[in-house]
Amino acid sequence: MKILVFAGSLRKGSYNKRFAREAMRLLAGRPGVETEFVDLQPLAIPVYDGDLEEASGVPAGVKTLSDKILAADALLISTPEYNGSIPGILKNTVDWLSRLKPVSLSGKHLLMIAASPGALGGIRSLWHSRQPFEVLGTHVFPEVLALPLAHQAFDEGGKLKDPKLAERLSALLDRYVAHARKA
C-alpha cells in the first residue's frame, strides 16, 4: 500500500512539511506500507487561469502530482489554516488537479492533519477543507489531528517533542491505514 504525502504550503521551513514528514517517520516501520513525500514548491503550479489552460494546457507540475496521486493508494495531507480555511495554494492545486481526467483524487483515501502556531491547531481549516476533496469523490477519513503551537512542537531532528502527541498521531495512522487497506 502506497501513501503519497504532501503539505498544503510552499515555504521551506513549513511546520506542515515537518508534521507530514513526522507522520512518514511513524509510518516507516509498518509492513506493507510505503510512503512518498512530494514537495509542492518545485512543482511551480501557477494560479489557475482558464485562458492559460487553453493556451498552454495543464502545467507539467500538475501532471506530475496527478500521476503520483494516481499511482498511490492513499493520501496524507498536512495543511496550514489560512484565514480559518483551506489555504489558497492547496485549493488552487486541487482546482488544477480536477482538470485532468480521470480525476486523480476521485476514489482515493485521504487523511488530513494540520499544524499551526495558533492555539486551535488549524481545526477550522481541517473541517472546511474537506468539502472540495469530497466533491471530487475523495474518501476523506473522518478523524483528523490538529497540532497547536507548532512552532514549539518539534525538536531539532524534526521529531515531535511530546511523546503523547506522537502516540496519538501514530494511533490515528494505525486506524487510517487499517481502513484504507480494507477499502
Next chain:
Amino acid sequence: MKILVFAGSLRKGSYNKRFAREAMRLLAGRPGVETEFVDLQPLAIPVYDGDLEEASGVPAGVKTLSDKILAADALLISTPEYNGSIPGILKNTVDWLSRLKPVSLSGKHLLMIAASPGALGGIRSLWHSRQPFEVLGTHVFPEVLALPLAHQAFDEGGKLKDPKLAERLSALLDRYVAHARKA
C-alpha cells in the same frame, strides 16, 4: 458610497466578470453610489509562498487591490464555483490580502453572487466561500444570488436576457446598498 467590484476568476470570457459588470450596470443609476471594477488578471498575484514574501515582500498587485479595498465602502464579488467551493485563485487573493495590515477586508461590507454553467449556479461555493471573509472581519451580506446556466444567460451586449433575473439582482442590490449605507 463607493462599491469595489471584482470576479473570482481570471479568464477574459469569465461569466463572473460579466455578472459583476451587469450588477454594476444595474447599480449605475443610483444616486450616491459609485462603482469601480478591478480585474484580478493583470494584478498577476502569485501563489502564496512565505519564502517569497520574506524575500520580496507583498507583491505590488496585492497592494494595489488592498488599497482599492481600503478606499471603498463596500464590495461586490461574483465568484465561480470550483469543486463545490471557493476558487483557489480567490482564496489565494484573500490569503495575500490578509498579510497587509490593517487588513483591508476587515469591517467592509460584501455581497457575494455567483455565475456558473451548471444547474445549481454555484450555490455551494457561495455558502462555503463566506468563511474566510468572515474570519477576517468582513460583514458578508446574508443574501446571495446564484446564476445557473450562465453560458446562456447573457446577450451579446452582456445584459441578462431574462428580465426577471435582472429584476431579482436589482432588488438584491437595493437591499444591499440600503444596508451598507446605514452601517
Next chain:
Amino acid sequence: MKILVFAGSLRKGSYNKRFAREAMRLLAGRPGVETEFVDLQPLAIPVYDGDLEEASGVPAGVKTLSDKILAADALLISTPEYNGSIPGILKNTVDWLSRLKPVSLSGKHLLMIAASPGALGGIRSLWHSRQPFEVLGTHVFPEVLALPLAHQAFDEGGKLKDPKLAERLSALLDRYVAHARKA
C-alpha cells in the same frame, strides 16, 4: 450486508420518506443486500436536555435506533433541507445517539440523499449535514444526490416518475454498495 434506511423528517407525507423508500425499492433486487426502514416519528425522541438525560437516562426511542444502527453495516439517510442546513430533528437525533457508548454511528458507512420541493433539491443541507456525522467517525460517502421539485417527482405508487433520475439513483446505490462492501 444490511443497510438501515431512514429520513430526516417526521411527517407522514414526507418526500424524504418516499425518496428513502424508493432507494430501498431500487436496492431490493441486489444479492446479499438487505434493507430495513425505520421511521423516526414513532420513536418519539424528545429535544435533548442534559437534565432530562440525568433524571431519566437516554430515551427508549434513541436506544432502539442506536441498536438498529449497531446491527447494520451501512446507512442511507434522505434528509430535507431546513433553512439551508441539517434539520433540527435530524441533528437532535444525532446528538442523542452520541450519548450512548459505543457510538453507533462511529465507523459506519453513510450515503446521504435529499429531496426538496425547491429548485436546488437540498444541496446546501447535504454538504452542511456531513460534519456532525464525520465528527462522530461516520464514513460519509463522498457522492450525494439531491432531488429538486420533490412534490412533483413521485407517481401514486411512490416511484420516481423520471426514469433517468431513477437510473442515476440506482447507479449511485451501486457505487455506494460496492464501496461499503469492500470496506
Next chain:
Amino acid sequence: MKILVFAGSLRKGSYNKRFAREAMRLLAGRPGVETEFVDLQPLAIPVYDGDLEEASGVPAGVKTLSDKILAADALLISTPEYNGSIPGILKNTVDWLSRLKPVSLSGKHLLMIAASPGALGGIRSLWHSRQPFEVLGTHVFPEVLALPLAHQAFDEGGKLKDPKLAERLSALLDRYVAHARKA
C-alpha cells in the same frame, strides 16, 4: 437598543447560560443598551413535525420567542458545540422560528459566542452554526468568542475568573454594540 440573549442549551447548569449572563453583566453599564435573557427550557418547544404544525399550529413557546426577537434590535446567543456543530435543540428552535412570517430572525443582528468544557471552546460549532441564521437573513457578526474549559471558567457568583477573558468579551461586546447601533 434592546439585545435579546439566550443560550443554545436547556439544562439548568448550562455553561452557555452562564456565559450568556456574564455577557449581560458586562453589557449592563452601557448607556442606551437594554438586555433581556430568555431561557429556552420553559418554552417547551417540541421537535419539529409538519403534521403537528398542521394539526395544532406553531407552539406557543415558539410564538413567545419569535415575539421577543421581533421586539429586539439585536441578539446574543451562547451556544454549546454538539458533535462539532450546532446543537439540535438550537437548530430545531430556528426551524420552528422560520415557520412564522415575517421571520423574526431576518434582518436582526446576531453575536454568537460559545462555551465548552473542551480545549477548543466550541469553535467548530461557532463557524458551522452561522449558516442557518444567514440563510434566514440574520446579520451574524463576523467576530466570535469561544470559551474553552468552561467548567473551570466561572466563580461561584457566575463571573469569569480570568479578568483578561472578561476584558476580551467586553471589548467584543463594545464592537458588536457599536456595529449594531449604526446599522
